[in-house]
Amino acid sequence: MSIELGHFALILAFAMACVSALGGLLLWRRGDRLAAVLAQASILQFVLVGVAFLAVVQAFVSSDFSLALAANHSHSLKPLIFKISGVWGNHEGSMLLWVLILVLFGALVAAFGRRLPSDLSNLVLGTQSLLTAAFAGFTLFTSNPFERMVQAPLEGSDLNPILQDVGLAIHPPLLYAGYVGFSICFSFAIAALVSGRIDQAWARWVRPWTMLSWTFLTLGIAMGSYWAYYELGWGGWWFWDPVENASFMPWLAGTALLHSALVMEKRNALKIWTIFLAIITFSLSLLGTFLVRSGILTSVHTFASDPTRGLVILTMLAVLIGGAFALFAIRSPALRQGGLFAPISREGALILNNLFLATAVGAVLVGTLYPLLLDALTGTTISVGAPFFNFTFGALMAPLLLVLPFGPLLAWKRADLVAAGQRLMGFAALAVFLAILISALGGVSISMVPLGLLLGFWVTLGSIAELIERCRLGRIPLGDSMRRLVGLPRSIWSTALGHMGLGLTVLGIVAVSAWETELVTTLNPGETAQLSGYQIAFDSFEQVPGANYIADTGNFTVTSPGGGTATLHAERRTYVASGTPTTEAAIQTYGFSQFYLQLGEPLDDTHVIRVWYKPYILLIWIGTLVMAGAGVLSLTDRRLRVGAPQRARKVVAEAAR
């Protein structure tokens, strides 16, 4: 019964979304009563989809194989956490999760948006309902997670073993929260275009949602990257795989949106560009969903390829994105341009940031779609590999990183570049010194490495320049400086941390690319090998049974140059239900560096082992965590909250004086 009630709840939510979309978009001028109904409907949709989702979770947890989804993707022996995460480890379930997060954001707007002007609120919730109707409809009619089996099998066919990992419990929900969160920005953009109401207040509404989605997306991508790093067994952390690019493009566009919304909020400029970016960002999220869900790309993310589904998603994509851009083309000339500013100003710097980011999106988009289009049109298969992306993307990011520390030091409207330069002089000198020192110690020949290090240190150090400037370190007593530092607005801390996180990630990327070492060899138990001063002893080999797999386990002792020892267990697992093997690499962390050991296929007593030493690789993910932390910090800044404005006639009268 619970499964069918869940099915009904999803259908009821779909019906409600259809009617809300029509009502919101057609009758948006009808004021408060409609706004109240739409807000109620948004909250109800969330409750209903939540019930539907819980019904599927319940079926997975209780191994109810009369639900086709559970029969195809679960197994009664799976540990509980993988039974739950297995709900979205397949096409239908992951679409259901998509819809759940979509209605969650709709409900959040309804809950926090009670003070939105009613016409804006109607349009936003109407657009949001339209998206819900489209995706819930797609889920129900082409990929229904509630499909039943009349003859229920006694055992399920298990989840792809690669996905049986805590990564599946974390990565997709975070990534989807990021993707789907941008739908709110999209809905606000559509509302602004339809109503013609676009002002700083609009930007104040949109920016927290952008920040929230961006934070989730940052964490989602970072988590996906780390998961691929430890699970796929190659020790690579970014492959420029089309699926990765599909999540990276909305991130780049979202980063641009974050900065342009800032200009709009503070200075009422860049309005049309901000609207455009909001549409682009969500369109790229949809494109990512399409690429991954349609089965066009084969990867660990492809659960089933069904041409009908691809076609339906493509149509939805064309209608939603095409409609949004058509609306943009018609309405944007009617929008009023915003405030003016000199080229050398905070606004100017942010525009520069936007130009580089937008070009980077373009480069990644071309590199991702060109092979697909060529394949579809001419049948020629080419692969645009890492060299293309590394070169193009690197060439675009280097100048961006170079000018980045200047941005926060420039004043709004018009600024003094020389003064900003003088303030950064010390940091620049320090960055140059560190880059030369480390290059010399690391024994680097003439290459891009010193430049990479220089940029990394420059951004990391330059990001704290504003903090030091604001707290007047060295110019007033230290205690006063510290008090000033703590008292700084959180938005300033957030800017500094966000930029510093980027610098740390750059440093990690440069270090691991330059100094990674690798060893492939055959080893018998009892033998030893050496890599970068680390001694690897193969102690023993044994078979260990797991919950739903059998593991060939190699036990190793690694002795670091400092003399410390660590015991590592690398596994090759064979899953009982599917017979599929997976590798579980053994990873030992030394500070920010990692030692990565993978057990290859065995033959008689010999084992192929692959070992990597990855210096400072953790900085890559620590940097992204710092960036996400900056996002959270910015969200806690009261001035950005979807706030409760107070009437203050007196001050306004003063301002108009």
Next chain:
Amino acid sequence: MPRLADKRLGPMIFWSIAIAVTAVACAALFYAAAGRTVNAAGPEMIDPDEHFRLLLAGIEADEHSGKLDTAQALAARGELARELLRSKSESTARQPDTLGRAPLLIGIGAVAALSLGIYAALGSPSLPSLPLAERPEIAAQNIDLEDAVARIEARLATTPDDVRGWQVLAPTYIELGRYTEAVNAYRQVLALTPPTAELRTDLAEALLLEAGGAGSDEAMALLAEAAASDTANIRSRLYLAAELMRTASYEDAAVYWQEAINLANGDEPWLEAANQGLAVALNDGVDTAAQDQMEMIQGMVGGLSERLYADGGTVEEWMQLVRSHLVLNDRENAQRAYDAAIAAYPAAFDRGELDTLALSAGLTLNGDTP
């Protein structure tokens, strides 16, 4: 609850709950509109003034901290004032229309009709949930088989002439993997009932399982008796043929393969294996199919290596070439192909599983600096 009643009641309970849920949701929507008209003091709009107040505070803060000088601050205030005026003139007091009762009711009605209609088309209200723990098959499985066997054994200890007890036990022993006891049980059955071809085959099967696949004289004799006594018994013939193949008596095996094939209807799952067995038996034990496969691999290797050495190829293709050489037991060429692949892909990362394949087959990694 009896099953019949359950089948009829299930959908009824389901529809009652579904309609109740729909009714509650629709009521919530209806009263959301009504509630707001009763309580609302006026349209709750975002206050644009608040926004300008914050901007002004920002300008003042910048002026205090010295980021703007007095003239700049004055200009910024001026711009803010112009912005405020423009904003005021734009937001002409437009009295929003209000939502009438008719569109509200139509919308709510549409929600109810759509959801119930779509569910009627897509749903399966009569299918109950079947959590694994509550399923009858599982419940039956949970009766301890060993326990039941022990009880029957205890009874047979006092009444060893009870044929039905042995008949139940024998296949159960096979299922539990207790072959020696199964042999004993079948012997008891055979002693207590007239021997049939099926029964002899069963005993022979148990003997074969007990011996781990190796045939014994007793098993062969039983199978031969079974085949002779029942000209339509397929199972005994298949066992005989397989055993004779194992002992290289191809001529006799061919006879039994042929007899079994003659008895087949044409859609049996074993038929293909039997045909293959017959072909091998007629060819004195040489498997031509396997030979053909070898020839095919050799042909493929020829074409593939010609192309790869001339034009290069992907890592997967090199891997296929190395693997094919290894299958053909041609280590020299396997090593040559592996060296060429390393020359084409010097970075170990690019070579992927190729290294694993080559190294585990005992090839050496030349000219590579890991």
